[in-house]
Amino acid sequence: MRMRARAFGVGVLLMALAADVFAAAQVKGVRLWRAPDNTRLVFDLSGPVKHSVFTLAAPDRIVIDVTGAQLATKLDQLSLTNTPITGVRSAQRSPNELRVVIDLSAPVTPKSFSLAPNQQYGDRLVIDLFDQGADSSPSLPPSNVAGKPVVPVTPTQPVPKPVPLPGGKRDIVIAIDAGHGGEDPGAIGPKGQHEKNVTLAISKELQRQINREKGFRAELVRTGDYFIPLRKRTEIARKKGADLFVSIHADAAPNRSAFGASVFALSERGATSETARWLADNENRSDLIGGVGSVSLDDKDRVLAGVLLDLSMTASLSSSLNVGQKVLSNVGRVTSLHKRRVEQAGFMVLKSPDIPSILVETGFISNHNESQKLASASHQQALARAITSGVTQFFQQSPPPGTYIAWLRDQGKLSVAPREHVVSSGESLALIAQRYDVSLAALRSANSLKSDTIKVGQVLSIPATTLAAQP
Ligand SMILES: [Zn+2]
Numbered sequence: 060m061r062m063r064a065r066a067f068g069v070g071v072l073l074m075a076l077a078a079d080v081f082a083a084a085q086v087k088g089v090r091l092w093r094a095p096d097n098t099r100l101v102f103d104l105s106g107p108v109k110h111s112v113f114t115l116a117a118p119d120r121i122v123i124d125v126t127g128a129q130l131a132t133k134l135d136q137l138s139l140t141n142t143p144i145t146g147v148r149s150a151q152r153s154p155n156e157l158r159v160v161i162d163l164s165a166p167v168t169p170k171s172f173s174l175a176p177n178q179q180y181g182d183r184l185v186i187d188l189f190d191q192g193a194d195s196s197p198s199l200p201p202s203n204v205a206g207k208p209v210v211p212v213t214p215t216q217p218v219p220k221p222v223p224l225p226g227g228k229r230d231i232v233i234a235i236d237a238g239h240g241g242e243d244p245g246a247i248g249p250k251g252q253h254e255k256n257v258t259l260a261i262s263k264e265l266q267r268q269i270n271r272e273k274g275f276r277a278e279l280v281r282t283g284d285y286f287i288p289l290r291k292r293t294e295i296a297r298k299k300g301a302d303l304f305v306s307i308h309a310d311a312a313p314n315r316s317a318f319g320a321s322v323f324a325l326s327e328r329g330a331t332s333e334t335a336r337w338l339a340d341n342e343n344r345s346d347l348i349g350g351v352g353s354v355s356l357d358d359k360d361r362v363l364a365g366v367l368l369d370l371s372m373t374a375s376l377s378s379s380l381n382v383g384q385k386v387l388s389n390v391g392r393v394t395s396l397h398k399r400r401v402e403q404a405g406f407m408v409l410k411s412p413d414i415p416s417i418l419v420e421t422g423f424i425s426n427h428n429e430s431q432k433l434a435s436a437s438h439q440q441a442l443a444r445a446i447t448s449g450v451t452q453f454f455q456q457s458p459p460p461g462t463y464i465a466w467l468r469d470q471g472k473l474s475v476a477p478r479e480h481v482v483s484s485g486e487s488l489a490l491i492a493q494r495y496d497v498s499l500a501a502l503r504s505a506n507s508l509k510s511d512t513i514k515v516g517q518v519l520s521i522p523a524t525t526l527a528a529q530p
Pocket residue numbers: 238239245246254308309310342
């Protein structure tokens with residue numbers, strides 16, 4: 060290339076350089092996402108730009124000056140419903156200088172950053188407008204001028220849990236985190252299904268089912284189609300007083316024929332399998348896709364490795380593995396499993412030091428059959444039922460002090476509703492007993508069995524476990 064460039068005349072070279080300097084990036088499209096406490100505008104660009112943002116009052120406006128850009132799209136097509144934005148205008152101040160003015164019905168706090176191209180998108184300019192008054196301050200690490208994250212010296216103090224009242228009967232709070240959202244579609248299925256929509260549908264169903272259980276309350280971390288950075292997700296869960304964090308996903312696998320559900324907990328060291336590592340890397344990329352600005356994967360990991368992994372995490376990790384195993388064995392009754400044990404990898408979203416956290420991969424959206432199942436309401440309900448069973452079983456065995464479930468246990472009133480199991484091929488009585496955590500003798504007597512021979516299709520009733528007697 061260099062040789063050939065030299066072959067051109069100097070004049071040609073100068074012209075080429077000049078054209079390069081003045082070639083403005085095109086603003087090819089604008090997208091808008093509304094979250095409960097902020098509005099995000101994303102400008103899709105044909106190349107990198109420089110920009111500055113300032114606010115004006117009376118009337119409230121945000122002015123965005125973009126250097127090296129020309130508008131090649133319309134700004135009046137955006138749906139502004141439920142946002143504080145009343146209009147978006149633009150003016151080309153010079154061939155190289157674009158000004159965008161956002162008219163507002165209320166003051167907002169802007170935060171803006173550029174994002175480099177990735178697999179899904181090209182260059183982007185992101186403007187986050189945080190509502191004022193709401194508890195909405197952007198709680199992300201501040202960036203210095205060079206765009207490197209400022210490493211916090213001390214971890215954010217966890218919100219203290221309410222002191223349990225003797226005989227208190229509060230609900231056990233389950234934070235349900237629908238993976239991805241907004242700018243980050245997650246994995247994309249063979250028919251174009253977006254993981255973010257599947258995860259939200261399953262999460263809403265899961266919330267509905269958990270809320271039907273007395274003594275439990277489910278809170279959604281994400282309630283609609285908008286992006287939440289990974290660290291903000293655990294923070295929302297903590298603010299809601301979560302006793303458990305459940306992140307719902309339906310990812311693509313490196314191998315398109317891979318199928319089955321899995322449950323993950325955090326690993327402080329390596330991943331337990333290649334797939335686990337691959338999925339964790341993929342999930343952790345969410346912040347780069349959705350954009351929190353200036354935080355790279357390596358930086359995040361270093362910050363977290365040093366700051367968040369303390370002793371209390373070890374305690375929550377053993378709870379995570381315990382609840383994860385219960386969820387996994389219940390999910391195994393409604394769908395195939397990718398792995399029979401809880402896997403571990405360095406998932407960013409599970410790095411919450413004080414809340415047991417699991418990530419449920421409900422299936423692989425990259426698998427043709429599984430993507431169709433994942434999109435069906437009946438399968439979503441079955442998955443939600445299975446996760447609910449696993450979660451309630453865990454908390455019936457280890458209820459946090461001061462909760463209604465702990466009170467029930469202390470009163471000796473905790474009984475588990477009888478369950479049924481339909482025998483499928485390859486199952487033995489011993490295996491079924493093990494799966495439901497009941498003794499073989501109890502299973503035999505509950506079904507008046509004289510031998511351990513069972514038939515495919517036979518319906519067994521599963522006796523209630525005597526939970527009050529367990530430590
Ligand atoms: Zn995912």
